[in-house]
Amino acid sequence: MIPFRLDELAELLGGELLLPADTDARTVVDGGVETDSRLVSAGSIFFALPGEVTDGHLFAPAAVEAGAAFVVCREDLGLEVPQLVVADGLEALGELAREVVARVRAGGRLRVVGVTGSNGKTTTKNLLRAILAEEGPTVAPRDSFNNQVGAPISMLRIDHDTRFLVVEMGASGAGKIARLVSIARPDIGVVLKVGLAHAGGFGGIDATEEAKAEMVVELPETAVAVLNADDDRVARMAGRTAARVVTFGQAPGAEVRAEDVEATAAGTRFTLVVDGVRRPVGLRILGEHHVMNALAAIAVVRELGIDLDRAIAAIEAVPRAERWRMELFERPDGVTVVNDAYNASPDSVAAALKTLAQIARPEGRRTVAVLGEMAELGEYAQEEHDRIGRLVVRLDIRKLVVVGDAARHIHAAAGLEGSWDGESVLVADADAAYDVLRDELRSGDIVLVKSSNSAGLRFLGDRLAATGADS
Template identity: 65%
Template sequence: MIALTLSEIAGVTGGSLRPGGGRDAASVVDGVVTTDSREITAGGIFVAKPGEVTDGHLFAPAAVDQGAALLIVERELDLPVAQVVVSDAVAALGALATLVVARVRALGRLKVVGITGSNGKTTTKNLLRAVLERVGPTVAPRASFNNEVGAPVTMLQLTEDTRFLVAEMGASGIGEIARLVRMARPDIGIVLKVGLAHAGEFGGIEGTVRAKTEMVTDLEPTDVAVLNADDPRVAGMAAHTRARVLWFGHGADAAVRATDVTVSAAGTGFTLHLASGQSRPVVFRVLGEHHVMNALAAAAAAEELGVPIDDIVSALESVQTAERGRMEVLGRADGVTVINDAYNASPDSMMAALKTLAQIARPGQRTIAVLGEMSELGEFSGEEHDRIGLLAVRLNIAQVVVVGRGARRMHISTINEGSWDGESAYVDTADEAFELVTATARPGDIVLVKSSNAAGLMALGDRLGESFS
């Protein structure tokens, strides 16, 4: 974080300063800011956030032991360290992030890219980071730090030297993306896709559209909205922004587009066409045709930021995995190949993963899909699980293993659609799935493991990958 006095921190957060640990209002701090006491280093700031399961205040002593210089708390603690007492720790975290971004932006070098969408945010963020790091100091979130806590924690990593901030922005309700946009004030806002991910929390697809539109509504006329031309719901956002619109997609009307797409177990090849008219072939090692759209979005933003096409292509080609647990290839090519895509799942990403599984299989190569629940779909849950079961049959997936009661309708749908004899199996637990797959898989098989994170199948994917390695 940039250097700030305790007085400045108290002022921007609306808190009351309690000096301590040899520090007073004029003392300066510039260490890491975190809500996780395990991540505190000497001189850092620990934000004691009350949670649904536990209370961050309970971990404040550990943060002090780790060398915290300041605590941001909702009640004063009997600890020998300076404290800023606030009414809402999460709001204070956001206010502090807003100040830091504004201070660094005022230096005249910082450019901010915001990314949202029902799917692909983390992959696009990783791709864009890989590109931008080649031309300047870049801050981007780890994993999926994209909510009211993770996003400001990322923003607080800025220093005076930072040239690019990539801010991933997720939401579980209306107004949350708008709040993050006000913190970061993106120069470029990317909207990838609007789908049924978290639709239950938004009250339906139209609520999801309204939430994602928040990415572009507050952009200035000098800013750029990078929009998916292939998604009608995203395309409609052009009417709600004052920013210049830059389209990406597969169609000829998109300024940034892909042609000549080929898919194999080694990755995805395509020709990248940029808005400038330049084009280059790309050997993209991230598995799955659906990730080409994420690469296009990253390339569009990078060109807007002045990155040469050769650097864009070189960076895209250097990325081997979208993210831990996202189309992550495990096992050996001469044995059973495991694709662990169980970090998260929505109907769109589940369909994309199954289509990829079918696409990359060579003639005669057996495909196995181990599928768990797609969470947060609300009233759409039943019909969407049915659709996935039907799709698995229509794609001729050789073996479906459905795990957990929340996903059981997928199993019923595969049976009803295909009248299979054992090609679809249902088990209650990941352990049962492991036993079934290891007992029946044979060299040359490709095994996809896909579910929402809440279903807990990512560990199963890792376990299968280790078993077949």
């Protein structure tokens, strides 16, 4: 983080500064900001925040022991380092991020890109990071740091040398993205897709659309809104922003367009059409749905004035979307495992199943889908799990293993499709699924493992990928 004096932070965040004896209020702190005591290092600033499972105040002593130089908390914890007592630690974290971004932006060098959407945020962020890091100092979130805590922490990693900041913005309800936009003030705001991911929490697809639109509604006319022309709900956001609109997609009118998309086990190829130029692009990332993420990234860097050939070379070098996202493993026994179980929504499961069918078709390989629950769908849960079961049949996936009672409607729907001569098995948990597959898999099979993070199937995918695993 950029340097601040302790008294300056107290004034900025509106808290009570508690200083150990012989500590000067003008002492400067400039360490990394953390909310997880396990990530603290010497000089860190630790925000003790209450969480869903535990309370960060319980871990403040451990943070100090690990080297934290300053703690922001809601009460005096009797620590041996300076403390700032504030009424709302989350609010203080956001305000600090707002000030840091504003100060760095004042230098005239920083460009900020915000990315949201029901699917594809992390992949698009990773592609942008790959391109922008070749152009200058770039900060982008680690993992999926995209909520009201993770996004500000990512913003706080910038310094006066940072040229590009990419902020991934997720939301659990109305107003969340708007707050992150107000903090980061993106020069370019990207909306990838409006889908049913977390629809149960939002209260439906219309509410999800409203929440995602927050990315572009407050953008000034000097900014750019990058919108998915293939998604009607995203495309109509063009009428809700003062920003200049740039579109991407496979639709004929998209300004940054893909044609001739082809997905194989080696990656995904397409022809990029932009500004009257056609360029072949070969992604190492598996799945045609990632073409949209690549188009969004190219649309952004086009606005930043980055050379198209350099941008293509950068995204072509990205080996995978992210850990546990369409991650491909080739076992020595000829079995291919695609581990895509970091998260799941109806759209992402459908896309993964279509990719499974596409990459198996040329060689006639047997397809196996291992599917768990798609969480946070609320009233849509049964209908959407049913739809996925029917899609498995329509794509002629040869074997289906459904894991957990919460996903049982996938199994039931597939079994009711009389035209299908594949096989569906419902098992209680990941261990049971492993036992079934250990004896079933044979050379040439392609196995997709897909579920929401809460189902834990990403570890089953790792286990299946491991050579000689027998436990």
